[in-house]
Amino acid sequence: DGGITQSPKYLFRKEGQNVTLSCEQNLNHDAMYWYRQDPGQGLRLIYYSQIVNDFQKGDIAEGYSVSREKKESFPLTVTSAQKNPTAFYLCASTGTRVNEQFFGPGTRLTVL
């Protein structure tokens, strides 16, 4: 089955540590996205990538970094510079002109 996988489902981090969230898709989509979701705030765009080796900052990129070395993969690193990283993180991809996005199951990150 084609789809998007995110791992791990739950992640715990100590303050001051970097952590990397995985996102993989086998839909052959060119564009991939990372969102952060906090209660009552909807989805906020962190980074997005339209093609391999290219990515753009979204609305809340500070404290995050990404890479896009392969079409299938778009990992997100939450760095120690991110002041409030506890949130639900969603990865998405699209291969259509109308930008219908397909979402992964999400990773819940908790900073201890």
Place this chain on the structure above:
Amino acid sequence: AQSVTQLGSHVSVSEGALVLLRCNYSSSVPPYLFWYVQYPNQGLQLLLKYTTGATLVKGINGFEAEFKKSETSFHLTKPSAHMSDAAEYFCAVSDSSGGYNKLIFGAGTRLAVHP
């Protein structure tokens, strides 16, 4: 720039009652519009989309939405609510400004269904 406003962060209905979730958008070009549903601790699932053509769009689980250009609205409806419809719903508009495709999401509406 495009934007989306969802009126009502929480909506509560009785089982069997009409569901109406409101969405208004602003867009400088003909929009592509979407409704997504999210169940607790899960990703978003596409309910329906409007691209071109017929303004009344039917989606999964008995939901439909009507694109009204004059009102810049894309409200989501379902004639009869079911307990399983309890979830959070997001309206979104496609944004291609700057040469990059993005979705702009509303803040979401949490739907509660009570017996």
